[in-house]
Amino acid sequence: MKIRKGDTVEVIRGEHRGARGKVNTVLLGRDKLGHRDPNDVRVVVAGVNLIIKHQRRTGNVRTQVGRIEREAPIHVSNVMLVSPKSNEPVRVGSMVGADGRKVRREAGTDEAID
Structure with a gap:
């Protein structure tokens, strides 16, 4: 892999162009049969591509409820290693x-x- 967890990357395409951050997670894509798809690799970058997830309560499980702000994955082709x-x-x-x-x-x- 050209981008690994812990690398500092810069976003080169999209709404967050120019933003830098550390890679938290590398997500390897899978096709319908569960095989690895090299064309669908995504990365989660700290502080970039923030979304708000509306999480409702699900039973008696202790989960955070309400509006949760978190990072969404970005396709690996939209970032460059610093x-x-x-x-x-x-x-x-x-x-x-x-x-x-x-x-x-x-x-x-x-x-x-x-």
Whole structure:
């Protein structure tokens, strides 16, 4: 995956364009049969794409009721990873590191990200 939990990303498309935040969750899409769908990967970014969910009481279960504000998922194609070194949005590629493992890299500079 090019975007992982804990990465800082910047939104590049949509209503929240230019907003930055940390990735809380990466949601892998599934098709009707339960197989992974690589075209439907979404991320939940802290403080971005806030929605209000109206939650009603359901039985005697102790859940929060009323208007709940929370982050909604964004498609992974609408965010870019922010480089920890240059603090700019960068494209992400992959390469084989010195130890033989696959590592993420910045597409323009070929520097390893992690």
